[in-house]
Amino acid sequence: METGIKVGDVMAKGVVVARPDETVRRACDIMAKHDISGISVVDKGKVVGMLTQGDLVQMIANGKNPEKTKVRDIMGKKLAQLNADADVIEAARMMVDKAVKRLPVMRDGKLVGVITQGDIVRIAPSVFDLIFEKAKIESCILLEDEIGMSGECEECGNFSESLRNVNGTLVCGECFEDIEAKV
Numbered sequence: 001m002e003t004g005i006k007v008g009d010v011m012a013k014g015v016v017v018a019r020p021d022e023t024v025r026r027a028c029d030i031m032a033k034h035d036i037s038g039i040s041v042v043d044k045g046k047v048v049g050m051l052t053q054g055d056l057v058q059m060i061a062n063g064k065n066p067e068k069t070k071v072r073d074i075m076g077k078k079l080a081q082l083n084a085d086a087d088v089i090e091a092a093r094m095m096v097d098k099a100v101k102r103l104p105v106m107r108d109g110k111l112v113g114v115i116t117q118g119d120i121v122r123i124a125p126s127v128f129d130l131i132f133e134k135a136k137i138e139s140c141i142l143l144e145d146e147i148g149m150s151g152e153c154e155e156c157g158n159f160s161e162s163l164r165n166v167n168g169t170l171v172c173g174e175c176f177e178d179i180e181a182k183v
Contacts, residue, residue, distance in 0.1 A: 003034045007091050008084030011113035018043040020072035027071050038102045041075050047104045047111050049075035091115050
């Protein structure tokens with residue numbers, strides 16, 4: 001299932017990169033300056049790796065000196081990337097399959113951004129709403145009085161473990177009783 005939300009619409013733009021021949025210390029300075037937890041490693045215009053906080057932790061644990069260690073020596077080289085026109089669902093699947101938290105995003109062979117798990121989580125409520133609405137439209141079925149979803153009641157705003165769908169509005173048991181009483 002696709003959401004219709006493109007990676008290019010939610011990714012972090014303004015790519016921050018490091019070179020493989022830079023010291024890890026220099027890459028850490030760049031990451032700290034931009035308040036990011038991972039950085040794309042680019043050589044001659046091509047993405048060749050990703051340096052993450054996890055890589056830095058392993059380096060320190062192994063007793064390596066960040067002043068002398070080169071980025072290429074510790075960066076992740078198994079690089080997954082995707083196109084800016086890909087659906088965010090594809091990005092999420094790829095992150096799970098590859099066990100990564102960020103992916104370089106390409107357009108016409110050039111690095112144009114990075115999408116992170118955080119980017120996807122920030123749009124998650126919108127995605128769930130979109131999926132629910134799309135399913136409702138495609139099925140053309142009104143889920144009248146269906147019980148079982150949990151979330152925020154669209155009438156009173158209270159959290160409920162058993163929302164009911166009444167004419168497309170998710171309501172808690174109390175609001176459902178109020179609606180029934182009015183009918």
